[in-house]
Each structure stands twice: as structure tokens, then as C-alpha cells.
Amino acid sequence: xxxxxxxxxxxxxxxxxxxxxxxxxxxxxxxxxxxxxxxxxxxxxxxxxxxxxxxxxxxxxxxxxxxxxxxxxxxxxxxxxxxxxxxxxxxxxxxxxxxxxxxxxxxxxxxxxxxxxxxxxxxxxxxxxxxxxxxxxxxxxxxxxxxxxxxxxxxxxxxxxxxxxxxxxxxxxxxxxxxxxxxxxxxxxxxxxxxxxxxxxxxxxxxxxxxxxxxxxxxxxxxxxxxxxxxxxxxxxxxxxxxxxxxxxxxxxxxxxxxxxxxxxxxxxxxxxxxxxxxxxxxxxxxxxxxxxxxxxxxxxxxxxxxxx
Amino acid sequence: xxxxxxxxxxxxxxxxxxxxxxxxxxxxxxxxxxxxxxxxxxxxxxxxxxxxxxxxxxxxxxxxxxxxxxxxxxxxxxxxxxxxxxxxxxxxxxxxxxxxxxxxxxxxxxxxxxxxxxxxxxxxxxxxxxxxxxxxxxxxxxxxxxxxxxxxxxxxxxxxxxxxxxxxxxxxxxxxxxxxxxxxxxxxxxxxxxxxxxxxxxxxxxxxxxxxxxxxxxxxxxxxxxxxxxxxxxxxxxxxxxxxxxxxxxxxxxxxxxxxxxxxxxxxxxxxxxxxxxxxxxxxxxxxxxxxxxxxxxxxxxxxxxx
Numbered sequence: 001x002x003x004x005x006x007x008x009x010x011x012x013x014x015x016x017x018x019x020x021x022x023x024x025x026x027x028x029x030x031x032x033x034x035x036x037x038x039x040x041x042x043x044x045x046x047x048x049x050x051x052x053x054x055x056x057x058x059x060x061x062x063x064x065x066x067x068x069x070x071x072x073x074x075x076x077x078x079x080x081x082x083x084x085x086x087x088x089x090x091x092x093x094x095x096x097x098x099x100x101x102x103x104x105x106x107x108x109x110x111x112x113x114x115x116x117x118x119x120x121x122x123x124x125x126x127x128x129x130x131x132x133x134x135x136x137x138x139x140x141x142x143x144x145x146x147x148x149x150x151x152x153x154x155x156x157x158x159x160x161x162x163x164x165x166x167x168x169x170x171x172x173x174x175x176x177x178x179x180x181x182x183x184x185x186x187x188x189x190x191x192x193x194x195x196x197x198x199x200x201x202x203x204x205x206x207x208x209x210x211x212x213x214x215x216x217x218x219x220x221x222x223x224x225x226x227x228x229x230x231x232x233x234x235x236x237x238x239x240x241x242x243x244x245x246x247x248x249x250x251x252x253x254x255x256x257x258x259x260x261x262x263x264x265x266x267x268x269x270x271x272x273x274x275x276x277x278x279x280x281x282x283x284x285x286x287x288x289x290x291x292x293x294x295x296x297x298x299x300x301x302x303x304x305x306x307x308x309x
Numbered sequence: 310x311x312x313x314x315x316x317x318x319x320x321x322x323x324x325x326x327x328x329x330x331x332x333x334x335x336x337x338x339x340x341x342x343x344x345x346x347x348x349x350x351x352x353x354x355x356x357x358x359x360x361x362x363x364x365x366x367x368x369x370x371x372x373x374x375x376x377x378x379x380x381x382x383x384x385x386x387x388x389x390x391x392x393x394x395x396x397x398x399x400x401x402x403x404x405x406x407x408x409x410x411x412x413x414x415x416x417x418x419x420x421x422x423x424x425x426x427x428x429x430x431x432x433x434x435x436x437x438x439x440x441x442x443x444x445x446x447x448x449x450x451x452x453x454x455x456x457x458x459x460x461x462x463x464x465x466x467x468x469x470x471x472x473x474x475x476x477x478x479x480x481x482x483x484x485x486x487x488x489x490x491x492x493x494x495x496x497x498x499x500x501x502x503x504x505x506x507x508x509x510x511x512x513x514x515x516x517x518x519x520x521x522x523x524x525x526x527x528x529x530x531x532x533x534x535x536x537x538x539x540x541x542x543x544x545x546x547x548x549x550x551x552x553x554x555x556x557x558x559x560x561x562x563x564x565x566x567x568x569x570x571x572x573x574x575x576x577x578x579x580x581x582x583x584x585x586x587x588x589x590x591x592x593x594x595x596x597x598x599x600x601x602x603x604x605x606x607x608x609x610x611x612x613x614x615x616x
Contacts, residue, residue: 138520
């Protein structure tokens, strides 16, 4: 266990934000979960008691008749904003006094940094470069993430859970978002920050970064395993595999939706459902491809003269 | 009254002056007294009333006016849901992100006084800031860390908005503006990364823009790129960097995007974002919980807009 190595990674000034983000995220997940749980208990209670549901104010916080439903922004909100501004300023001041912004040597195109890492918030994308060619990891995936985020309000047809924390009413959407945000985004950043060392090789936390380490890995392509040699056959084979993944996966998504989310499925138009299927399968494809690479050393699934996937 | 000159019936100059002095002895103290009386309550002065349009006694009307008659505060409604001020609901992340943007603008403008976006001077300017400019080090540190905090703030804000389902009807469009703001926040941070012109920024931007080489159709290494005549000297990466390598033009371009281009676009989007928060019915909650049985019935009455 090389504690010094671990400390050097964690204390690198530009890594401090991600080190800080982890407990912060844990805290806010806890805060959200606590409220979601309380709301879920209330929902269950109200669903079992129609009379109470009619009179209850439908929040977990106390409310008594005669209490005003609204409060003045001045001072009740503004004082909180003022306090928040002061606290943020103090945190920022203390942080800026105790920790200096990094400054390396002057830029030198002839001296490559190893590892050359992007800023921490982009390390998830950089980590994806291991599993996909740059045009997917660097261009298509980020575009899909942005578009995927933007279509969320238009494909989530569930009217429940608007304006309050809940888990039971939105299991699928919250589960999907947590998977995307925590597993595919944050965890990838953590891998990129703490685990990737020189040569973008895998070093477990606490393992010394060995700049001379060589790894003899033979990566194969999926068509090779099936003994396919001609280029034409490889292209067709890959198209079948990838197309098959989306067709078969699409069917699985459909049968799961029909079975477990019948109401949501009923509300969705064909376009909404199609987009959901596609985005969901693309999202799941990332860890699948990671698994293929890490466990079976498979580099490409689909090889064509123009692009490889 | 000055006495008439017995010789020609006219008032002499000396007498007039004497007379004025007499009058002044009465007038000025009287005015001074009035002035001092007036200053005892400065809220009644013309200057004060021209600036502040309403009284500040603690009445509901004045509380509302305090928000509504102030250009910076009138972004807020006069009153909000009693539960909406709970920290546990909003986490305050949207506001904190905006506050960090203000800090970044402020520290950024100050940094611009000391920084030249040229290969010769950029790195030296940062050294100069670190070692010679009074408070230069803390200025740079604050700008750097506020930028990182802003990225975190945007992510947590988005996370909260998702978990509370606040992107749902009628706030779909504002969620989209928010996604664009996320992108611009990351781009602001990324363009700033190159500016110190050190190894860290140089290689981070090299790695980042190398991906642009691989853009399908538009990058010279991307699928179908070479078929469309893309070379390292005319593809999308060339456009981003102003050259085929990260050099002087790239530094200038990222400086201009960082200090002028993106902040303007982001500011405009922020205006729309905040405006839409109000127009879409204020902050989304905490709304009364809905039951499964009510899911497909349209909401009516006071509960319609999240109460």
C-alpha cells in the first residue's frame, strides 16, 4: 500500500473538488432519500385512507388550520439567500487561502505529460476513450448525453412526483437517472481520477504509479473470435450484432415496460417509447462494452472500412 | 430698513450691505436649524425618497414593495409557499451557482487587468499574479476554486431538479435551458483551463480537442471525414484552435470564448432561465403529494401550479 501515492493523487489541487464532491453527493443523496421515504410513507397512508386524503394538506411537514400558506420573500427567503452568499464566500476564501491553484511548467509541446488528464469533470469522457474510438467517446456520446438530458421531460410521461421527493412513484426514472449520473458519470470520473495512472493504465488506489510498467494485452475483435476474416463479412457480422442488440434489447425493454410499467407505457406515444428504448439501450451499451473489454479483451464489435465500434 | 439718504432720497450701498448682514443673521441660522431638523430623519429628504420609493415600516405592504420595487430583487415573487424556503427541498444550489457566477465575473474582470492572451506573456502574467500583484494569488485561487464549485453546483442543482420531478409539465422548456447552461458552464471551465498556458492546461486542451479530430464528417480522423475532404488544416478542430496545434491562436480563441463569447451567451440563457422559473409558476415545490388514483386526472384549483 503506497499511501504517499494515494495522498499525491487526492491532494493534487485540481483533484480536490472531486474528493470533496463524493461526501457532498453522499450527503445530498441521504437528504433526498430521507424526504422521499417520508413522502412515500405519507402517500401509502393517504392511499389507504380516502377520507384523510381529502382533508390532509399532503405534506410531511406540520400544517395547522389558520397558518398562512405563504410567507413574505422579504425577509424569509432573502435572509437565507444572504446567509448562503456569506457562507459560500467564507468557504471560498478559506479554500483560496489554504490551497493554491495549480501551475505547472510552461506549456511545452515536446514534453508530453504522462498521464495527460483532462479536467476532472471531463475524466468520465476520457475514460470512455478506452472502450470506444474517439468519435464515439468524444463526440457522439457527449452529444447523446446532452440530447438525452434534454428529451427527459418529453419522454417521462409519469405525472406523479412533480414537485416532491419520492421513490415509489418514480422508481424507473429515478433509478435510470441514478444509474446514469452515479455509475456512468461520477464513477467513471472516479476511475479516471484515482485509478488511471501513467499510460492510462489501471493502478488500484494505493498502488505505486510505475512509469515503466508494460502490459502485454492482446485485444481481439469480436469477429476474430468467430473466425471471420474477410472485411466484408466482418462489416456484416458487426452490423448484425449491433443491430441485433438494439432489436433484441428493444424487445426486452418493451416486454419489461408492458409488464411492470403498464400505465406509463399506455401514456407513451410510439415516438416517446422509441426514443426511450434507444437511449436506454445506448446507456446500457457503455457498461456492456466496458465488460467486454475488461473481462474478455474484446476491442471492437463492428469493424468497417470507415468506422469501428 | 436702511434709512433714506436725506441728501437725494436714495439708499446708500453701505446701508444695503448692513441691511443684508442683519437679515442673514436671522435667515441662515433659521435655515441651518431647519436643515439639522431635516437630517434627523434622512428618509424624508428628496435624495432618499427619489431612490427608495416606499416606506420601511414593517407592514405587509412594505415587505412586498421591498421586493417588487427593487430591480435586483423583483426576480422573486412578493410571497412564496411557506415550505419553499426549506433548505432541504431546494438545497439552494441554483442560487449558489448563480452567486458563484457573479464571483467569477468579478474576479475574472480583475484578472483580465493583469493578463495578456499571448504566448510570450500569458505564463509570465500568471507568475506575476502569483508573486507580485497585491492579492494576486488569492484572486487567481478564488477564480479557480469558484469555477470548480460552480461545476459542482450545477450538477447538484440538476440532480435536485431531477429528483423532485421539477422538469415535468409545465417546466420542460426550462429544464432544456438548464441543460444548455450546464454545457456552457463546462465550456467556460474548459476554455479557462488553457489560459495559464502551463503544461496542465496545454495537455488537457490537447487531449480535449484531439477528440474533435474524430468528429464524424467534420473531423479529418472521424468516420467519413477524409471522404469529405477533411484535413488537419480545414476540419472542425482547426476551427476551434485556429490552427492545427494548440498554440498562440488557440490561446487567443479560448481567451475570447472564455471572457466574452460564452459569458454573454450564458448570461442571456440565465436571464431566460430565471424568467421562466417565475413564468412557469415559481419554484416547483414542495408540492402536495399526488396519489396514484389522481395520476391521469388534470389538477385543478389552487393545487394546480404546485400550490
